[in-house]
Amino acid sequence: MVAHKRIGILTGGGDAPGLNAVIRAAVLTAEHVYGWEVIGILEGFDGLYHRLPPVELNERAVRDLLPRGGTILGAANRGSPFHHPRTQTDGSVVYEDVSHEALERMQSFGLDALIVAGGDGTMSIAWKLVQMGARIVGVPKTIDNDLGRTETTFGFETAVTTATEALDRLQTTAESHHRVMVLEVMGRDAGWIALQSGVSGGADAILIPEIPFDIDTVCQKIEQIQLTGRRYSLIVVAEGARPRNGEQRYHINDQKQGGKRLGGIGHQVGQMLGDKIDSEVRVTVLGHVQRGGQPIPSDRWLATRFGAQAVHLVANEQWGMMVALESSRMVAVPMSEAATTKTVDPQGEMVQMARELGIVFG
Numbered sequence: 100m101v102a103h104k105r106i107g108i109l110t111g112g113g114d115a116p117g118l119n120a121v122i123r124a125a126v127l128t129a130e131h132v133y134g135w136e137v138i139g140i141l142e143g144f145d146g147l148y149h150r151l152p153p154v155e156l157n158e159r160a161v162r163d164l165l166p167r168g169g170t171i172l173g174a175a176n177r178g179s180p181f182h183h184p185r186t187q188t189d190g191s192v193v194y195e196d197v198s199h200e201a202l203e204r205m206q207s208f209g210l211d212a213l214i215v216a217g218g219d220g221t222m223s224i225a226w227k228l229v230q231m232g233a234r235i236v237g238v239p240k241t242i243d244n245d246l247g248r249t250e251t252t253f254g255f256e257t258a259v260t261t262a263t264e265a266l267d268r269l270q271t272t273a274e275s276h277h278r279v280m281v282l283e284v285m286g287r288d289a290g291w292i293a294l295q296s297g298v299s300g301g302a303d304a305i306l307i308p309e310i311p312f313d314i315d316t317v318c319q320k321i322e323q324i325q326l327t328g329r330r331y332s333l334i335v336v337a338e339g340a341r342p343r344n345g346e347q348r349y350h351i352n353d354q355k356q357g358g359k360r361l362g363g364i365g366h367q368v369g370q371m372l373g374d375k376i377d378s379e380v381r382v383t384v385l386g387h388v389q390r391g392g393q394p395i396p397s398d399r400w401l402a403t404r405f406g407a408q409a410v411h412l413v414a415n416e417q418w419g420m421m422v423a424l425e426s427s428r429m430v431a432v433p434m435s436e437a438a439t440t441k442t443v444d445p446q447g448e449m450v451q452m453a454r455e456l457g458i459v460f461g
């Protein structure tokens with residue numbers, strides 16, 4: 100018989116479709132299997148050191164969560180208890196380590212353990228707290244699918260579905276107007292969303308961070324297509340892509356807005372193509388549309404498996420471990436390794452297959 104516990108759950112970093120399914124599965128497993136209480140910490144780690152009142156989570160509270168995007172707990176995407184900005188009376192900002200306040204807060208909530216769902220940044224904070232004695236287990240999350248210690252993450256398939264739908268829609272209008280359509284998608288330094296949506300949506304060129312591109316190769320592809328009688332083309336550009344001998348582009352570089360954020364390469368590619376080819380070029384930046392909305396069933400399924408498994412890690416007192424998918428099975432890996440990145444192999448089978456279909460990578 101496992102003793103009664105009170106466990107907390109928080110969601111950190113950018114949201115991903117499926118986070119609510121994690122929360123739901125954790126609550127139901129904690130209640131049904133172990134008879135534990137669960138509380139939700141609001142706004143990621145901010146909820147601990149900003150002393151936000153937690154919310155009670157029970158079967159009733161999580162009833163309708165499966166189709167809901169985002170996270171009912173809120174997710175702070177910047178700031179860390181180890182580097183917390185405090186504004187001085189003269190207006191200047193100093194950074195302080197308030198991690199002890201976060202730990203004290205966990206104690207004052209009567210928490211026996213905490214489940215933290217987040218990406219590499221959130222896991223590295225959680226890992227530092229574990230080293231200070233906190234009892235934390237992790238659930239990996241990102242739409243970018245770039246976490247090396249798990250086969251995949253929930254949210255990714257939903258993002259790919261949204262990007263593929265966008266390409267399907269762009270195809271019809273591209274065809275009507277004989278245009279070249281450029282679609283910029285997210286993914287940070289990994290080209291997974293671009294690659295999978297590009298192949299699934301019939302793109303002619305896919306530009307990813309792992310393969311710096313030559314715009315002339317893309318122009319040649321567009322001209323070849325036109326010679327076959329097709330007068331439109333679809334180009335997918337990952338936000339982290341860059342031209343050979345060029346730099347990645349950031350559309351935000353401001354501490355108040357969360358620091359640096361990739362973006363803008365879609366318009367740059369549009370401009371470069373427009374300067375070199377006769378066809379009209381239009382650019383669409385998909386942005387946060389691919390992070391919002393309902394998770395597709397496969398993401399609900401993976402998120403549910405992760406949420407349930409995280410509760411079992413708590414029962415086994417596997418502090419500092421994170422659930423992960425390995426060979427389609429649930430495993431536990433050290434949180435400290437969450438930041439290991441997984442990028443597209445330029446020489447790998449997937450890129451090779453896409454090239455054989457006629458897709459160019461620039």
Ligand code: F6P
Pocket residue numbers: 113176241242243285286287338357360361390
């Ligand atoms: O990591 C997820 C992600 O959506 C990236 O693909 C993107 O670069 C970034 O987050 C955007 O962050 P924000 O929501 O802070 O603009």
